[in-house]
Structure formats: structure tokens, C-alpha cells
Amino acid sequence: xxxxxSFEVLRAIVEDYVSTRExxxxxxxxxxxxxxVSSATIRNDxxxxxxxxxxxxxxxxxxxxxxxxxxxxxxxxxxxxxxxSTAERQAMETLLSGSADLDExxxxxxxxxxxxxxQVAMVQxxxxxxxxxxxFELVSVADTKVMVxxxxxxxxxxxxxxxxxxxxxxxxxxxxxxxxxxLVSGIALADxxxxxxxxxEQFEAKxxxxxxxxxxxxxxxxxxxxxxxLVLAGTANLVRSEGDFGGNLSPLLDAxxxxxxxxxxxxEMEADQHGVSLLIxxxxxxxxxxxxxxxxxGYGNSDVPLAKVGVLGPTRMDYSTNISAVRAIARYLSxxxxx
Amino acid sequence: xxxxxSFEVLRAIVEDYVSTRExxxxxxxxxxxxxxVSSATIRNDxxxxxxxxxxxxxxxxxxxxxxxxxxxxxxxxxxxxxxxSTAERQAMETLLSGSADLDExxxxxxxxxxxxxxQVAMVQxxxxxxxxxxxFELVSVADTKVMVxxxxxxxxxxxxxxxxxxxxxxxxxxxxxxxxxxLVSGIALADxxxxxxxxxEQFEAKxxxxxxxxxxxxxxxxxxxxxxxLVLAGTANLVRSEGDFGGNLSPLLDAxxxxxxxxxxxxEMEADQHGVSLLIxxxxxxxxxxxxxxxxxGYGNSDVPLAKVGVLGPTRMDYSTNISAVRAIARYLSxxxxx
DNA sequence: TATTGGCACTCAGGAGTACTGAGTGCTAAT
DNA sequence: ATTAGCACTCAGTACTCCTGAGTGCCAATA
Numbered sequence: 001x002x003x004x005x006s007f008e009v010l011r012a013i014v015e016d017y018v019s020t021r022e023x024x025x026x027x028x029x030x031x032x033x034x035x036x037v038s039s040a041t042i043r044n045d046x047x048x049x050x051x052x053x054x055x056x057x058x059x060x061x062x063x064x065x066x067x068x069x070x071x072x073x074x075x076x077x078x079x080x081x082x083x084x085s086t087a088e089r090q091a092m093e094t095l096l097s098g099s100a101d102l103d104e105x106x107x108x109x110x111x112x113x114x115x116x117x118x119q120v121a122m123v124q125x126x127x128x129x130x131x132x133x134x135x136f137e138l139v140s141v142a143d144t145k146v147m148v149x150x151x152x153x154x155x156x157x158x159x160x161x162x163x164x165x166x167x168x169x170x171x172x173x174x175x176x177x178x179x180x181x182x183l184v185s186g187i188a189l190a191d192x193x194x195x196x197x198x199x200x201e202q203f204e205a206k207x208x209x210x211x212x213x214x215x216x217x218x219x220x221x222x223x224x225x226x227x228x229x230l231v232l233a234g235t236a237n238l239v240r241s242e243g244d245f246g247g248n249l250s251p252l253l254d255a256x257x258x259x260x261x262x263x264x265x266x267x268e269m270e271a272d273q274h275g276v277s278l279l280i281x282x283x284x285x286x287x288x289x290x291x292x293x294x295x296x297x298g299y300g301n302s303d304v305p306l307a308k309v310g311v312l313g314p315t316r317m318d319y320s321t322n323i324s325a326v327r328a329i330a331r332y333l334s335x336x337x338x339x
Numbered sequence: 340x341x342x343x344x345s346f347e348v349l350r351a352i353v354e355d356y357v358s359t360r361e362x363x364x365x366x367x368x369x370x371x372x373x374x375x376v377s378s379a380t381i382r383n384d385x386x387x388x389x390x391x392x393x394x395x396x397x398x399x400x401x402x403x404x405x406x407x408x409x410x411x412x413x414x415x416x417x418x419x420x421x422x423x424s425t426a427e428r429q430a431m432e433t434l435l436s437g438s439a440d441l442d443e444x445x446x447x448x449x450x451x452x453x454x455x456x457x458q459v460a461m462v463q464x465x466x467x468x469x470x471x472x473x474x475f476e477l478v479s480v481a482d483t484k485v486m487v488x489x490x491x492x493x494x495x496x497x498x499x500x501x502x503x504x505x506x507x508x509x510x511x512x513x514x515x516x517x518x519x520x521x522l523v524s525g526i527a528l529a530d531x532x533x534x535x536x537x538x539x540e541q542f543e544a545k546x547x548x549x550x551x552x553x554x555x556x557x558x559x560x561x562x563x564x565x566x567x568x569l570v571l572a573g574t575a576n577l578v579r580s581e582g583d584f585g586g587n588l589s590p591l592l593d594a595x596x597x598x599x600x601x602x603x604x605x606x607e608m609e610a611d612q613h614g615v616s617l618l619i620x621x622x623x624x625x626x627x628x629x630x631x632x633x634x635x636x637g638y639g640n641s642d643v644p645l646a647k648v649g650v651l652g653p654t655r656m657d658y659s660t661n662i663s664a665v666r667a668i669a670r671y672l673s674x675x676x677x678x
Numbered sequence: 679t680a681t682t683g684g685c686a687c688t689c690a691g692g693a694g695t696a697c698t699g700a701g702t703g704c705t706a707a708t
Numbered sequence: 709a710t711t712a713g714c715a716c717t718c719a720g721t722a723c724t725c726c727t728g729a730g731t732g733c734c735a736a737t738a
Binding site for chain 4: 061
């Protein structure tokens with residue numbers, strides 16, 4: 001077990017390294033943080049930390065840099081998080097004010113989060129989980145096109161325009177709309193496919209093409225909830241911290257385009273302290289992301305998280321700020337969507 | 340006036356420089372393109388080109404690099420564009436197949452364009468121009484929330500969820516919906532505000548709050564068409580050609596986040612040859628974009644363009660490929676949205 | 679007049695060398 | 709357990725030298 005002071009030294013190293021981006025040496029450490037001891041003592045502590053694998057010297061005559069384990073210990077012992085500034089709180093308030101639909105809420109949140117943290121921010125679309133159908137709508141948008149809409153009781157709206165290839169009379173449209181609504185209103189999304197499976201039979205043969213097209217679109221929309229989507233913002237921030245990634249951003253950028261990888265990664269993360277979970281550097285097992293850290297939190301109406309929100313950045317990030325920003329945004333999302 | 344061969348030399352320099360990223364010298368030029376002359380002759384031609392300001396030597400003992408004017412002349416004399424490969428055509432076909440709503444079409448197009456060109460692709464949302472209202476819909480999505488939808492006759496759908504702060508009965512909802520529809524169906528978008536201005540008066544006082552909230556949202560949506568939006572894709576590509584921007588991407592990234600700047604830029608560009616217009620390097624007068632080129636084309640139902648689509652990249656780009664890709668996507672968009 | 683071979687000249691970029699100073703590890707003293 | 713002192717290491721910088729790709733010019737040629 002390392003001593004209390006040794007840990008303080010680790011903390012100081014992490015903080016200095018994060019803010020200066022340069023390996024920190026024993027003397028510089030003394031100047032910035034007034035430990036009541038000499039540099040030799042610090043050096044002893046540092047050598048202990050190095051034995052424990054918490055810090056590491058890039059080369060003999062350089063200072064030390066935290067290892068992934070070092071960051072991990074630092075974070076695990078992080079007891080007070082940096083507070084959001086008043087300006088930041090204000091931005092949150094403004095954001096909160098205008099009520100809006102899901103897309104807009106997520107879009108704004110993710111942009112705000114990326115601004116607060118200067119990292120790449122990501123929000124996962126909420127899975128519908130146990131959500132139920134509130135209403136089904138069918139709206140004519142052109143002679144041969146209808147828009148199929150599915151509204152869930154958590155406020156999520158999905159829609160899709162279907163090309164029918166034939167003109168459909170308003171009366172029939174209304175009839176189909178009514179019939180499907182009867183069938184699906186109030187049932188769980190998971191049951192929609194079963195409930196609508198045989199609806200075609202209830203209509204005359206010549207209308208079945210149309211009815212089936214609509215039902216198919218409806219089922220697609222339900223399915224689309226499973227393969228959830230990710231909204232990203234602030235990719236530009238990656239470029240600004242290119243140095244921290246060894247100048248090689250390609251794997252990162254690829255992972256970002258390949259949203260699937262990120263999605264799986266964040267879905268598998270379990271919340272720990274502060275309701276936030278993080279993966280530091282090589283703790284994630286994705287090739288090319290070993291210099292990156294991910295901070296995520298769940299959000300949702302109750303204690304059951306609907307989905308995740310978080311940031312991605314270099315291991316050399318300001319964990320304290322980022323954790324509190326992610327928490328704040330998660331709280332906001334929970335409040336906005338939990339209604 | 341420069342001779343025919345001198346122009347061929349310029350063309351070769353542009354092509355070689357674009358593909359190798361290195362200043363091209365007289366000897367290298369001879370090897371790749373078998374001009375029937377000696378390197379000394381080429382050098383003479385090059386010195387003419389340099390006098391004309393079409394090429395430029397980064398330093399005495401280096402080869403030549405095209406200047407902005409050089410690229411410009413090259414592009415203006417570009418008579419045959421690179422054809423899309425069959426694979427690329429196929430991708431377009433696939434894209435074309437699934438019919439979809441506006442967001443989806445634009446989203447897919449912009450992604451495809453960025454893949455075809457390896458540049459940052461951008462599509463401007465179509466302004467509605469002379470579009471008319473096809474239908475107005477009011478859908479209840481939660482006890483105190485309704486979704487206000489506006490469907491235009493060019494297939495564009497806009498929607499917004501409005502928080503009412505009170506529960507509204509379905510009957511009233513239907514009534515309002517019907518009334519507004521009567522008022523706005525078929526009229527030009529520009530006239531919506533006028534048509535709905537006094538509708539509140541037609542309802543009982545206790546319902547006016549609700550009615551006005553709905554009408555306000557409707558008017559907002561019409562207004563939103565004026566301040567058009569831009570969809571971007573492939574920002575990551577910028578990073579890959581970082582070298583061409585002198586390693587300083589910040590102004591570029593800023594311009595991209597500041598969509599306004601880009602929007603103004605592309606709106607002001609007038610189509611020239613091939614229906615495509617381009618700004619090369621310092622031809623655009625935006626600080627920080629002087630190493631970037633922009634290729635845009637209008638798209639729309641008839642000859643009247645609704646909006647622009649294009650790519651942004653380093654001046655050292657493959658203009659031929661990019662121009663034809665932009666044209667192809669513009670054609671596709673026109674076809675998809677012109678219906 | 680246009681083209682060519684030849685030659686002197688230039689200079690970015692790579693390789694080699696020396697120097698500096700931040701930082702370490704160790705040891706003996708407190 | 710802490711400290712002062714000291715020898716040692718080595719990344720980064722600065723400097724020099726060298727090479728070779730590339731140019732510009734000129735006199736000779738077609």
C-alpha cells in the first residue's frame with residue numbers, strides 16, 4: 001500500500017501533466033505544490049510509484065507521466081469533482097428552457113457536452129425498453145407517398161416516408177390508420193410485430209399491397225430501436241489534442257465512423273462511482289483506442305438507464321471536469337425525457 | 340498567350356502534384372508523361388508558366404507547384420471529366436433505391452459524396468422557395484404535448500413538439516387541426532403567417548392559449564426555412580489531408596462549426612461550366628480558407644436550384660473526380676426531390 | 679526560331695557531432 | 709524517514725557538412 005503522501009504526489013503529477021502536457025519532474029512538482037519536503041523525498045516517492053506501475057518515465061532524464069493505472073487510481077480516489085462554473089450552469093439552463101422533441105434535445109445536449117469538455121461528446125439514442133405505443137399516425141405527404149409515424153409514450157417519435165407506387169384514397173387511408181391504431185395503441189413495442197402480422201387479411205386483396213407496405217414500415221421502425229443510434233459532436237476537438245494520440249488519429253476516426261464499435265463499447269460499461277463509469281486507455285480492448293479514455297453515464301427516467309451519454313478523449317484529459325459535465329448532462333437528459 | 344504544349348506541361352504538373360504531393364521537376368515530368376522533347380525544353384516552358392504566375396517554386400532547387408491561378412486555368416480547360424467507376428455508380432443506385440424522407444435523402448447523399456471524394460461534403464437544406472402547404476397535422480404525443488407538423492408539396496416534412504402546459508381534449512385538437520388545415524392547405528408558405536394571424540379569435544378565450552401556441556410553432560417552422568441549414572459529412576477527411584493545410588486546421592474547423600460562414604460562401608457562388616462552380620484557394624476571401632477549394636453545384640427540381648451541394652478540400656485536390664461526383668450527387672438530389 | 683546538350687550554381691533535407699540542462703538514482707549524513 | 713550532495717544519463721537544440729534533385733543560362737544545332 002502506498003502512503004498518503006505518495007498518493008498526493010501521484011495526484012499532483014496527474015494534474016500537472018494534464019495541464020502542461022509535459023513529463024513532470026520532482027523539482028517542478030515542489031514549485032507548484034508546496035509539499036513540506038525536499039525534492040529528494042519526492043523522488044523517493046516517485047520511485048515507489050514507479051515500482052507500483054502508476055507512473056512511468058518516457059526516458060531516463062525526463063520527468064514522469066501517469067500510466068493508465070495511475071490515472072485509474074487517481075480517478076478512483078477522486079472525491080470532490082470540479083463544479084461547473086456559473087456560465088456553464090447558465091448554458092444548461094438556457095438549454096433546458098426551450099422544450100423540444102427528442103432529436104432536438106439530444107442534439108443540443110451533445111453539442112453542449114462537447115463544448116463543456118472540449119472532447120468528442122456522444123449520446124446514445126434511448127432504447128424504448130418497456131415503452132408502449134401511444135399512437136400510430138398515417139399522413140399523406142404526396143400522391144403516392146405516406147408518412148408512417150410511431151409515437152411512443154416516452155415522447156419519442158419515429159417516422160418514415162413510404163413510397164406506395166399507387167394512389168391511395170383518403171378514405172382508405174383513414175380506415176387503415178384507425179384499424180392499426182386499434183391494434184397497437186397501448187401495447188408494448190415488443191409486441192407490435194405480432195399484433196400487426198395478419199392485418200393484411202382484414203382488407204380486400206387489392207388493398208393488401210398498400211396495407212402491407214405500411215405495416216412493414218411500422219415494424220421496421222420498431223426494429224430500428226434495437227440497433228440504436230449514436231449522436232456525436234465535437235470531432236474537431238480530437239484534432240486539437242492530436243499530440244496526445246501520437247499524431248495518429250486514423251484508428252480513432254475510423255472508430256467514430258464505425259459507430260457500432262463505440263456503441264458496443266459504451267453499452268458494456270457498468271456505472272460505478274458517481275453513477276459514472278470510465279475506461280482509461282488500454283482498459284478498453286479496442287485496437288487503436290489504447291490512448292483514449294471514455295467517460296460515460298447512463299440516463300433515463302428512473303434508476304433504470306435508457307441509454308448512455310459520454311465523452312471520448314485522450315487519456316490525458318481533465319477527468320474531474322469531464323466527469324461532472326457528463327453527470328450534469330445525464331441529469332438534464334433524465335429530467336427532460338423522464339417526464 | 341501560352342502555347343498548347345506549355346498548357347500540357349501545366350496539366351501534367353497539376354496531375355503529378357495532386358497525386359504525389361511533391362513539387363514536380365522537369366525530369367520527373369518527362370518520365371511520367373512522354374513529351375517528345377527534352378528536359379531543357381520543358382524547363383523553358385516551365386519558366387514561361389512561372390512568369391505567367393501559373394506555377395511557383397517553393398525554393399530554388401525544388402520542382403514546381405501549381406498556384407491558385409494555375410489550378411484555375413487547369414480547371415477551366417478541363418474538358419473531359421473523370422467518369423464514376425461502376426462501383427461508384429452502383430453505390431448511387433443503391434442509394435437511389437430506398438425512397439425516404441428529406442432528412443434521410445440528404446444524410447445519405449452527403450455521406451456518399453464524402454466517400455466518393457474523400458473530402459468534406461456538404462449539402463444545404465433546400466429552401467422552400469415557391470413551395471406550398473400540402474397538409475398541416477396536429478398529433479398528440481403526450482398529455483400536454485402535441486406535435487405540430489407541416490408538410491410541403493415538395494415532400495419536405497417539418498415538425499416540432501410543443502409543450503402546452505395544459506391537457507387538451509382530442510375533440511378540440513381535431514377541431515383546431517381541421518380549421519387550420521382549411522386555412523393553409525394549398526397556399527404558399529410565404530403566406531402562412533398572414534393566413535393564420537387572427538385564428539385565435541375564432542376560438543373561445545380559454546382555448547386561445549393553446550391555439551396560439553400551435554400557430555406560433557407553425558409560423559416558426561415556416562421561418563426556419565429561411566435560415567437554411569447545412570449537413571456535413573467526412574470532417575475526418577480533413578485530418579487526413581492536414582499536410583495540405585500547413586498543419587493548421589483550426590481555421591478550417593472553426594469555419595465548419597460556424598456553418599454560417601460556409602453557407603454564405605456557397606450561396607454566393609454562381610454556377611459556371613458543367614453547372615458547377617468552384618472557388619480555388621485565395622479566390623474565396625475568408626481568412627484561413629486560402630488553402631482550401633470549394634466545389635459546389637446547385638440542385639433542384641427544374642433549372643431553378645433549390646439549394647447547393649458540394650465539397651470542401653485542399654486546393655491540392657482531384658478536381659476532375661470531385662467535380663463529377665458533385666455533379667452526380669446534384670443530379671441525384673434533383674431527381675429525388677424534384678418529384 | 680525552336681530545341682537541345684552541357685555545365686555551373688543553389689539549397690532543402692539528411693547525417694554527423696558537440697553541448698546543454700532538466701532530471702534521475704544513489705549514498706552518506708542527519 | 710528525510711535530506712544534501714554528486715555523478716550520471718540523455719532528449720532536444722544548434723551547428724556543420726554533404727549530397728543530389730533541380731534550376732537557369734549559353735552556345736550549338738536543326
